[in-house]
Amino acid sequence: MTADRRADRAALLVAPAAAVMVLLFIYPFLHGLVLSFRPAAGGALASYATFFTNRSLWPTIFTTLRLALPATIANVAFALPVAYHMRRRSRYQKVVITILVIPMTLGTVLIAEGMLTYLGPKGWLSQTLQLLHLASGPVRLTHNYTGVLLSLIVSGFPFVFLLMLSYVSGIDPVLGQAAATLGATPWRQFRYIYLPLLLPGLAMAFCLAFVQAFSVFPSAVLLGAPAGPTRVISIAAYEAAFEQFDDSLASCVAMIMGAVQLIVVSAVLGLRRALYRGPVTGGKR
Amino acid sequence: MNYFPQGRMQGDFASLRLERVTRRFGGPGRPPALDGVSLTVQRGEFVALLGPSGCGKSTALNCIAGLIALSSGAIWLDDERLDALPPERRGFGMVFQSYALFPHMTVQNNVQFGLVMRGVPAAERQRRTARALALVQLEGHEDKLPGQLSGGQQQRVAIARAIVVEPRLVLMDEPLSNLDARLRLEMRAEIRRIHRELGRTTIYVTHDQDEALSLADRIVVMQDGTVQQIGSPEEVYAQPANLHVARFMGFRNLLELDVDAVAGGEVTLRGAWGALRGTARQSIDGPRAIAAIRPDEIAIGPAGGNAIAGEVEGVEYYGRDCLVEIRAAGGLRLFARAPGRLERGATVHAAVAPERVLVYPASRP
């Protein structure tokens, strides 16, 4: 069998997945794109004009970025050292992974409920802080920016952590040992060996986590102040679709949301192209 | 000039001593990977750790490098206790079996990594890196990544990287095992030349007896985490201290026989085919003993003095000579090397000098 024929067969195997993609992703996307240029009234760009002139719409881009970027950066920054320290297999590693992964299985709504109870002005955190005289009045960690940011960190961390752990444990530990025999302290082993080899993975994890955080909806409503500081872009899309029944504007918001995500992801992946992306083992095995 | 802010990383030494070094992995039920190993290495020496796979050679080397902790015992460099020192403070160079080149760094940056860690100024770094690359004949490859090099070139980068810092001790863990046969011979000569030129104390791990014999000043034969014999290549090759070593050093014929008489070092053994004289390598007190004979030390002829008579059962042609399988009375099987072809079924005498029949006690049932 020639290589070409084998490639044809592989293409056949991909076909079902491709069909699902077309049906579930590409078709709705194109439909939304067309819809966004067909407003109920005005020219083709009327929905976009509305979005970029209405003071309750265009600022949602920056409100969302102000939540999604810090949450993603914090998650990547926390996950990297934790994953690095757990790069060696151990029983302790299993326990920690289980604990860290639980928030992932709970879902955002349950996390929001829990945070409302524990971190609210009457929750135990606020009460404990007051008991210890570390705070003079009730501590406000919910129904504001902080609440949403915390929930994005809690729900996003396990995902970033698991990704980082798989990147870190993919790096041959003998490289760190080689650096050690050459005089590198543990910090320098991380700085000169692990970090450069991890950066491409770090960029990838950042992109995936950012896209997730940017489409935040439930926790922005439940834990935030959806009228003001946490009026994220998905809330604007929701209102257009289900309160104003303006399908064109809703589609337009969704397109803009996608465009912003694309811009950030392209920027990060553009930086990643400049990095070393080859094998992460040192020689023959 | 002193580039070693931590102080103790450089400076030559008179001897490295391992004192009953033991390392366990897992529970106390498992036998230790390294069991009470004691060894002294003198400055400038080339010592080979030789033994079958899994006998604890890498564990020993990693203990010396500081990459794994000891379960008990101590390692001394003259009067400085080493085993509590982290690897980055020991100042040893190590060549890993998998080379462990940094995949994201050029050859130049790989080789000068140790110099950068020591804060050597750029100009001198450049000079020393160039010299190390010249030593392993890799000039012109400075800007390549390890992934762009062949196995043999990667291996030489690994050597250059380990020696450029002028380590007081060079550790090599089966550095040639990933190379093909021809390149292995070439690199063996290269390693010998580098040791001759630089005179660095070297501990070299291998499971290949030819490699150990041709490279080392002294060979440490290991088995199941313990030292079986320490000696010069000649001693280990010709006078194995025990059966483990004999088996490993190519004594293919290990014949368990009845002991007829013991007189001083000389032992007479008996089988259905007659008697054979040999030399005791350990004290023989039981009724049975094992005679170890190397196939190439047997002379095949029509009749001989100290010999076993038998029938040729099989001949394997090797080009330079043949490996002949001889069957003697009582079912005894013997392998011998013979220069010419022999007919199957011919009756021959396999003669060996008594001092080349090494007799070891048979393990008691």
Ligand SMILES: Nc1ncnc2c1ncn2[C@@H]1O[C@H](COP(=O)(O)OP(=O)(O)O)[C@@H](O)[C@H]1O
């Ligand atoms: N990290 C480890 N964990 C558990 N067992 C190990 C580890 N390293 C080595 N061993 C065991 O110790 C023994 C000796 O291994 P090693 O020193 O690698 O042998 P060699 O290098 O002579 O082939 C083997 O039985 C091996 O399974």
Ligand SMILES: [Mg+2]
């Ligand atoms: Mg090994």
